[in-house]
Amino acid sequence: MIGSERHVVPRHDGTWRGIHVLVNNDEEAKTLSQEVPELAKIGVNALVVEVDYNYAYASHPELRGPNPITREHARLLADACRAHGIRPIPQFQCLGHQSWSEITHPLLVRYPQFDETPGQFPGNEGIYCRSWCPQHPGVNPIVFKLFDELIDAFESDALHVGMDEVFLIGSEHCPRCKGHDRGKLFAKAVNDYHSHLCGESGIEMLMWGDRLLDSDSTGYGKWEAAENQTHKAIDLIPKDIVICDWHYTLREAYPSIPLFVEKGFRVWPSGWKEAEATKALIDASLQYEAERMLGHLCTTWGAVKLNQLAQWPPIQTAMGKLR
Numbered sequence: 001m002i003g004s005e006r007h008v009v010p011r012h013d014g015t016w017r018g019i020h021v022l023v024n025n026d027e028e029a030k031t032l033s034q035e036v037p038e039l040a041k042i043g044v045n046a047l048v049v050e051v052d053y054n055y056a057y058a059s060h061p062e063l064r065g066p067n068p069i070t071r072e073h074a075r076l077l078a079d080a081c082r083a084h085g086i087r088p089i090p091q092f093q094c095l096g097h098q099s100w101s102e103i104t105h106p107l108l109v110r111y112p113q114f115d116e117t118p119g120q121f122p123g124n125e126g127i128y129c130r131s132w133c134p135q136h137p138g139v140n141p142i143v144f145k146l147f148d149e150l151i152d153a154f155e156s157d158a159l160h161v162g163m164d165e166v167f168l169i170g171s172e173h174c175p176r177c178k179g180h181d182r183g184k185l186f187a188k189a190v191n192d193y194h195s196h197l198c199g200e201s202g203i204e205m206l207m208w209g210d211r212l213l214d215s216d217s218t219g220y221g222k223w224e225a226a227e228n229q230t231h232k233a234i235d236l237i238p239k240d241i242v243i244c245d246w247h248y249t250l251r252e253a254y255p256s257i258p259l260f261v262e263k264g265f266r267v268w269p270s271g272w273k274e275a276e277a278t279k280a281l282i283d284a285s286l287q288y289e290a291e292r293m294l295g296h297l298c299t300t301w302g303a304v305k306l307n308q309l310a311q312w313p314p315i316q317t318a319m320g321k322l323r
Contacts (some may be wrong), residue, residue: 016268016295017322019309020091020104020244022302024054024065029073031306033080038310040084042320047081048160048206048297050091051150053106061144062125063106066099076155081131088206089158089206091148094143095189099130105141107132114139117173133169134189135176157203161193164246165223166210169230183232186211190237198240206268209243209260220247220253225256239264246298250277254284261292270297273304275317295322 019039022027032049039047054065055074076088081088098105098115102123108115108130114130124130132139147159170182175186185321190207212227212234224247225231243265245256260267269285271278278298285293296318304312 014290015322016046016283016297017296017319018048018049018089018268018295019044019051020270020297020299021302021306021309022050023077025067026070026073028306029077030316031220032249033073033077035307035309036077036080036086038085040086041317042310043323044085044315045085045313047076047299048089048091048251049154050093050160052091052093052119055146055150055153055186055189057146057149059149060142062110063142063146065106069169071153073317074150075155078154078156083278088154088156089159090154090156091160091206092143092150092160093145093162094193095134095163095186096131096168097129097162098126098132098166104130107139111142116168116171116177117311121309127163127169129302131166132173133193134185135174136155138141140192140196140260142260147193147196148201151201152205157208158242159197159203160206160244161190162208163190165212166211178301180198182229186230187233187236190233190241194238194241198238204240204242206242206244206271209245209256211266212237212243213259215219218259220256225235234263237266241267242266242268244268244270244295246272246297246299248272248274248277248299250274250280252283257285257288257293261288264292265294266294268294268297270299271314272301273314275313278314279321282296282318 055071056068078088098108114132114136116133121127140305170177211226211230214231217225217227243260269281271281298315298318
């Protein structure tokens with residue numbers, strides 16, 4: 001049974017001190033495993049490992065990347081994390097981010113009928129990233145098998161489903177979604193993943209929070225908040241989802257933090273490469289109740305090598321403020 005041998009890492013003092021990394025192959029998984037002791041020394045106790053299609057999936061080998069992470073190396077990384085008090089949380093990017101630049105990711109290459117904009121935007125010109133259709137009946141049966149394999153490989157008690165920067169939803173080119181309320185479509189996707197992960201598999205679900213924010217009312221731009229009405233989903237999804245509220249630049253205020261807290265969510269604010277912005281975001285988050293304000297998640301997005309994470313200024317800043 002999926003998850004029957006999962007190991008739960010103690011949460012220390014209750015503060016989540018995390019790092020989000022992209023891991024694409026066995027070599028990177030090995031490098032990260034070797035860095036784990038140093039991360040533990042500076043206080044890291046959670047590691048979000050974004051894998052996406054870069055795993056050697058057995059259920060759907062056609063969706064593997066060209067040099068995927070093997071189950072052995074995923075398990076070695078997860079074991080190294082647990083041995084040092086770090087909670088491993090795999091990530092699979094859902095709904096959006098199904099392409100990058102000219103490259104379309106395996107699901108929509110192998111199953112083009114799942115595309116939210118089928119036959120449109122040759123070479124991905126004129127769009128940011130492709131999305132899969134949240135209402136196509138063939139998507140979830142495949143994706144849920146990928147979820148289950150990652151949960152098993154990492155023996156994890158949580159999965160991050162991504163879902164940031166979804167711009168293509170409710171498209172006029174989709175025969176199922178055309179004319180539908182985008183907030184309800186986004187909520188359907190969230191609820192489907194939650195039902196499988198939290199209901200059937202009994203684990204925790206995390207997601208990025210930007211599509212749940214209204215750009216107009218929060219003052220955030222189109223990257224940090226939605227301009228296409230998906231924000232209405234905020235009142236249509238379960239409150240036990242952990243919201244990773246990312247903001248990467250220095251601001252006077254971060255209105256999304258009190259918004260998510262007041263809505264009843266637990267919030268994991270997430271910064272990036274500007275140490276001063278990281279400090280400001282943490283300072284803003286510490287004003288709110290500890291039960292729902294989890295700590296801080298440092299994203300990296302390739303800006304630092306995996307074997308240099310413990311020395312990276314934004315991570316050192318975050319760990320120093322939260323210890």
